[in-house]
Amino acid sequence: MQTPAAAFYNSPARLQHEYDEVFARSWQVVGHVGQLQQSGDYFTTQIGSEPLVFVNDGGTIRGFFNVCRHRAGPVAIGCGHAPRLVCRYHGWTYELSGRLLRTTEMEGSDFDPEQIRLQPVAVHILGPVIFAALDPATPPFDxxxxxxxxxxxxxxxxxxxxxxxxxxxxxxxxxxxxxxxxxxxxxxxxxxxxxxxxxxxxxxxxxxxxxxxxxxxxxxxxxxxxxxxxxxxxxxxxxxxxxxxxxxxxxxxxxxxxxxxxxxxxxxxxxxxxxxxxxxxxxxxxxxxxxxxxxxxxxxxxxxxxxxxxxxxxxxxxxxxxxxxxxxxxxxxxxxxxxxx
Structure with missing residues (x-):
């Protein structure tokens, strides 16, 4: 096998393919445990263009797409401490486990709140480092x-x-x-x-x-x-x-x-x-x-x-x-x- 041709390094189409296929299906560093020391601590970040939020839920570090299941508002901005995640667009509220807790002004709608959760991402801790994987089919880190x-x-x-x-x-x-x-x-x-x-x-x-x-x-x-x-x-x-x-x-x-x-x-x-x-x-x-x-x-x-x-x-x-x-x-x-x- 020879070293790659130039297109391996300078093709925009290839780079987009790498975003979609390689990075989205691999373990990426997203933060460190010092950011989530207490239950209720959270921070937001991104992998590529995907918005994410990580929380300390009673000692368990969880990760979710930072996308409300209503109309895609953010359930967190920046970093901080909160007992629950509240969408900054219409106020839908989620437990730190990702379960929908309550909605605002949805009377008469026929959806089942029990079936709605934030979409999770896989999380792995190595030393002080937090890794995450976007695709649920990504094999375990170890x-x-x-x-x-x-x-x-x-x-x-x-x-x-x-x-x-x-x-x-x-x-x-x-x-x-x-x-x-x-x-x-x-x-x-x-x-x-x-x-x-x-x-x-x-x-x-x-x-x-x-x-x-x-x-x-x-x-x-x-x-x-x-x-x-x-x-x-x-x-x-x-x-x-x-x-x-x-x-x-x-x-x-x-x-x-x-x-x-x-x-x-x-x-x-x-x-x-x-x-x-x-x-x-x-x-x-x-x-x-x-x-x-x-x-x-x-x-x-x-x-x-x-x-x-x-x-x-x-x-x-x-x-x-x-x-x-x-x-x-x-x-x-x-x-x-x-x-x-």
Whole structure:
């Protein structure tokens, strides 16, 4: 198999197909448990163009399409705390379980309120991260990504708390950015600082059916990435099909969600979580180093992805071979995407 032709990266029709078929039938990051700490807490968000609301219903996190079953009004706006969900259009009221509780001025109508509920979406929690799947036929998270939760558990992600969110605009197709993430092949040339921190010769890529795990030993005496105390710390980088990354190292985790805007533009959202407080002087200094290093790497990735996107649009671009040693993750991603064609 050769690398994809240019249309894989620059066809608007293909991107629309990916919205409709791939993203709507996959697990997507929608938020974190810190947003829903108490029963009645809620927040709204979107997957693509689909409006969603997530609630804490007596300790159970539930998700629904943010669409009233009457005439499509929103049952929540923004975020906050409420004992029930009330449509902001005509006042239809729903329990946090999604069941219709009461209506306004519907006397004489022959509908059965007991048969009306908000349309749910599937929810899965991994550590502090909330995932959701729009299509009810989407297989369970753990069946698609077996072993991921168990591999992450020793890294204490369940105890991590939200710190901050940062977003980065990248002038490339979303798949160019994912390609770049899925191989360490580019590290020596694109990331000189990172290359000094890790042992590139021992860089390992492990493949699941729908995920990729990458990791590399940290060189002794590192000072930039690990604040000078690498010890036995381990850097673990997961990619979950199609567009979610989990970067876990030194008591913190980033979730990177790659969001296509159009064929040439992508938004990457980083949510940061940490085990320890970052408000103390020592914690803040260490955290600032981690964030600064991450932003350096992100800028380097964005820069090369933007050049690659421009070159893919060139008439000179042709498909090429994969490196069996360094590009097995990229090959898996392309195989999975081509299966939707």
């Amino acid at each position: 069946s698609l990504f077996p072993g991921v939760a168990q591999r992450c558990a020793p890294l204490d992600i369940d105890r991590m708390q939200y710190v901050t969110t940062r977003t980065y605009a990248v002038n490339s197709n979303w798949k160019v950015y994912v390609d770049n993430y899925l191989e360490g092949y580019h590290i020596p040339l694109v990331h000189p600082s990172l290359n000094r921190e890790i042992d590139y010769r021992q860089y390992i890529t492990e493949l699941g059916e729908r995920y990729v795990l990458q990791f590399a030993p940290v060189r002794a005496g590192t000072a930039k990435l690990y604040g000078g105390s690498a010890g036995n710390q381990e850097a673990v980088y997961y990619w979950l099909f199609p567009n979610v990354m989990l970067n876990i190292y030194e008591g913190q985790m980033q979730t990177n969600v790659v969001i296509p805007l159009d064929v040439n533009h992508t938004l990457v959202r980083f949510d940061w979580f940490a085990l320890d407080s970052v408000s103390s002087p020592d914690g803040k200094e260490r955290w600032d180093k981690l964030v600064s290093f991450s932003e350096e790497v992100q800028a380097e990735d964005a820069g090369i992805c933007e050049i690659v996107q421009g070159n893919i649009n060139s008439r000179a671009y042709r498909s090429g071979p994969y490196s069996p040693k360094r590009e097995s993750g990229v090959h898996l991603f392309h195989t999975l995407m081509r299966a939707w064609d």
